[in-house]
Amino acid sequence: MEKERHVLVIFPHPDDEAFGVSGTISLHIDNGTPVTYACLTLGEMGRNMGNPPFATRETLPKIRKEELEEAARVLGIQDLRMLGYRDKTVEFEDEEKLANRLGVIIGETNPSLIITFYPGYAVHPDHDATGAAVIRAVRELPADKRPKVHCVAFSNNCEEEIGQADVVNDVSAVIDRKIAAIKAHASQTQLMAASMEESIKNQDPEVLARMYKERFWTYKI
């Protein structure tokens, strides 16, 4: 993995960072690279409330904010920014304003690498809208000032249409931190975290591949 000057991670929901990229974040932090995580919403519309339910629609944002802070702590992210958008509404925001807001953060942090979702191939409308706003913001920069953009894609058709991921990071060295980050989002991951650990113990090849290898598509701006 290349050594970066600064990594800027931009996702819409607390826990988006945990599954797909928390290993990569940990590797960058171990490398001494500062990481900024800009998280657009607090996942206010999450459907996991605990069973029996311990959260309500109104308490969920507070719970998820604390979980996000805990995940950042576990990963060693020093600069966590919560942007105050609302879950499931990102695609309805004014695109230019959103891109400008992200542009300001890009300007401040001057990253050599941005990690976000691949617009059109990231399933959740907030994911696609966030990725699109990042790409729009990066396009505004002069060509020689643009950071690399690594995108996460997981729609069912993504490999057919955009090919195989061109960046694959082996995160087995930091797998404990990755699992801890996933577990930090307890309200959302409680149910699956237990079965995930069981699968890892049993060396389930599909789960191992997903957990140990983080895949990215370099976006050609």
Place this chain on the structure above:
Amino acid sequence: MEPAVKEHVQKEIDRLANKEVFIHLETTNGAYASHFDETFFSSGAYIRNAQLVYEHGKVTGKGPYRVGLKMNFGWVYAEGITHFEVDEENRLLLAGHDFSGKLAVALQISESPFE
């Protein structure tokens, strides 16, 4: 939240009748439903802080419950309500959780706007 108790929910609905109230109403099958099952038709609706007055409301069914609010000009209803809570701000929170505990529907009534 606690499992909905029909009489208790009815009492709360009555308490908030004939007042200016703010409504949160939501149905959702989650943003990933069609991703995991391409034959699934994804749908949902969401309104936060609709301001209205209802003249009476009713909770019906044997559980999961249905809740309907009758207004001068129209109606609000939700079905699939399994849980309720009156929170510290005295708001009535009604929710329907599916068999795995995930939220599927919410109807909330408050005398002040939801933040």
